[in-house]
Amino acid sequence: MSLLLLIEQVLNGVQFGLMLFLMAAGLTLVFGVMGLINLAHGSLYMVGAFACAAVAAATGSFWLGLAAALGAAAAAGALVEVVVIRRLYNRDHLDQVLATFALILMFSEGTRWAFGSFPLYLDVPAVLAGSVTLPGGIVYPEFRLALIGVGLAVAAVLFWLIGRTRIGVRIRAGEADREMIAALGVDIGRLYTVVFALGAALAGLAGALVGTVQSVQVGMGEPVLILAFVVIVIGGIGSIRGALLGSLLVGLTDTLGRVLLPQAFALAMEASAANAVGSALASMSIYILMAAVLVWRPGGLFGAPA
Amino acid sequence: MTAAAVQAPARRWSREARVNTALSLGLLAVPLLAMAAGEPFWVTLATRAAILALAGVGLNLALGYGGLVSFGHAAFFGLGGYAAGVLASHGMSGRPIVTWPLEIGGTTQMLAIWPVAVAAAALGALVIGALSLRTTGVFFIMITLAFGQMAFYFMVSWPAYGGEDGLPTYVRSRFPGVNTMAPLQFFAIAYGWLMLALWLSWRIAGSRLGLALQAARQNRQRLAAVGIRPKSVLLGAFVLSGALTGLAGALYTDLNRFVSPAMLSWQTSGELLVLVILGGVGRLFGPVAGAMLFIALEHLLGGISDYWQFFLGAMLLMVVLFARGGIMGALAGRDG
Known part of the structure; x- marks a missing residue:
């Protein structure tokens, strides 16, 4: 395989990883601050994608769609937090899993009822529809390059938000000791809603962006949600840094595994068998990575020891 | 979570025993009445309920008694x-499964298939359990979910046995002296296994392992302090739990005469959890009550609306938020 193709696949892996980061960041924040495991995070991703597709189709503007995705996902997140999630903070994880599993069923069927079972497709905005030639002669779609840019920008803003602003101080204090910051006069209920809506908005953004590259359909959120779980397990729960590193690791392992493993096996066996073994192993590669990290560091790369 | 007490007070036990008997007879009555009424479809529904209940009894060992929230039991199923x-597809075609180092062929004999299915699931549970039990709490949930997905994607991308399309087996495997294609006779096999598994589960709950398991759920440090390693106890329960769920999976393939990656999907894991919780977690007959309700809801709500899962979700949410303890909690009292 040529070096150019390899570099292109690395870019694809980074792009996939950064989109995973948008999902994983929200999940890990919600878990770190509220101690809540939220399976419905994938549904918020789906809400963002559908809002973007619906608004873009109605207005003809991708950018309005993107704004709608952020707004709709944040609003859905805030609503769900106030109505349901709030009652779950003091429950055990089993109750949280079940209640948010119930939310997935309701979101999925509600969306199926509203939009039908057929996938919707989003057009890449005209400004970013072309390709660019990178140094070295790699031709790469502008939109995918933009996704990498957005992912990096969001990561930078999040690091700044958590590390350098007043709300970030409160979020970190909430992770450390929720009774104490409540006693210091911070409205903890509102803080939780804000954090949840922030995570939801990030999920919605990821949904709209990935939905543009792939397709928008019911059930699109759950595979990504489970990958985001793998990311958090690898990175360590509650750590934004871990989520970023874990996302990139998972994105690169998955993308490169799918390309390289069948070719590697082709060196040793005949083509169709190599393809079968290679693709089957590639689909398991990130889980093998996760198992390896667990054996080595059960708490994840940046987590406290479990 | 409802505390599962093994030695319940005699007064309550008798009430729970009455409910258990009613559930057993109720599940038995459905197919008999259905055959009398000439509705063989209901026999299939009852068989599905019995098999899902069997899988739930397996899950309940880990979830109810051990407090291990496994979101990956679909892998064992x-x-x-x-x-x-x-095994059945090779048994029918006559092609050997492996030819080297020794030739192993398939079989369509249930008595040979069951031990293999149980062993495969137990081995899977041993590996997944040993890795997952390195963690606790929410990590454990996510990791079992991820391993479940791993098994799912493996079967989707492994083309030898149908890949994404699944593997049809056309006819049910054989059992000596039984016509397995007759709905009622196949139901009898599934029901027999369910009763046996319930008995086994009851014996385990009262055994040394069962008591240590409940202690591990309540307080691992104390269990360790009395000289029992919590991890070994939990792993043992996880393997038993996976093995029972695997047996249910083998029966499910025979029921549908078809196996596909959908059996391994995370939704299946979720549904197994849901039926155990709806029935009453940690209660011996909880999975039976849950499976019967789940199948009934699927059939009744599914007949009213294509979007029946929306209502299932709403109901589940209400149960989790406001009515903890599930059906067994409502029928037989809390902590029975």
Whole structure:
């Protein structure tokens, strides 16, 4: 395989990883601050994608769609937090899993009822529809390059938000000791809603962006949600840094595994068998990575020891 | 979570025993009445309920008694299912499964398929459990979910046994002296296994392992302090739990005469959790009550609306938020 193709696949892996980061960041924040495991995070991703597709189709503007995705996902997140999630903070994880599993069923069927079972497709905005030639002669779609840019920008803003602003101080204090910051006069209920809506908005953004590259359909959120779980397990729960590193690791392992493993096996066996073994192993590669990290560091790369 | 007390007070026990008997007879009555009324479809529904209940009894060992929230039990359900499907398809075609180092062929004899399915699921549970039990709490949930997905994607991308399309087996495997294609006779096999598994589960709950398991759920440090390693106890329960769920998977393949990656999907894991919780977690007959309700809801709500899962979700949410303890909690009292 040529070096150019390899570099292109690395870019694809980074792009996939950064989109995973948008999902994983929200999940890990919600878990770190509220101690809540939220399976419905994938549904918020789906809400963002559908809002973007619906608004873009109605207005003809991708950018309005993107704004709608952020707004709709944040609003859905805030609503769900106030109505349901709030009652779950003091429950055990089993109750949280079940209640948010119930939310997935309701979101999925509600969306199926509203939009039908057929996938919707989003057009890449005209400004970013072309390709660019990178140094070295790699031709790469502008939109995918933009996704990498957005992912990096969001990561930078999040690091700044958590590390350098007043709300970030409160979020970190909430992770450390929720009774104490409540006693210091911070409205903890509102803080939780804000954090949840922030995570939801990030999920919605990821949904709209990935939905543009792939397709928008019911059930699109759950595979990504489970990958985001793998990311958090690898990175360590509650750590934004871990989520970023874990996302990139998972994105690169998955993308490169799918390309390289069948070719590697082709060196040793005949083509169709190599393809079968290679693709089957590639689909398991990130889980093998996760198992390896667990054996080595059960708490994840940046987590406290479990 | 409802505390599962093994030595319940005699007064309550008798009430729970009455409910258990009613559930057993109720599940038995459905197919008999259905055959009398000439509605063989209801026999299939009852068989499905019995098999899902069997899988739930397996899950309940880990979840109810051990407090291990496994979101990956579909992997064991599917492992058992695929073991049965692969053996049966080779048994019918006569092609050997492996030819080297020794030739192993398939079989369509249930008595040979079951041990293989149970062993495959138990081995899977041993590996997944040993890795997952390195963690606790929410990590454990996520990791079992991820391993479940791993099994799912493996079967989707492994083309030898149908890949994404699944593997049809056309006819049910054989059992000596039984016509397995007759709905009522196949129901009898599933029901027999369910009763046996319930008895086994009851014996385990009262055994040394069962008591240590409940202690591990309540307080691992104390269990360690009395000289029992919590991890070994939990792993033992996880393997038993996976094995029972794998057996249910083998029966499920025979029921549908088809096995597909859908059996391994995360939704299956979720549904197994849901039916155990709806029934009453940590209660011996909880999975039976849950499976019967789940199948009834699927059939009744599914007949009213294509979007029946929306209502299932709403109901589940209400149960989790406001009515903890499930059906068994409502019928037989809390902590029975």
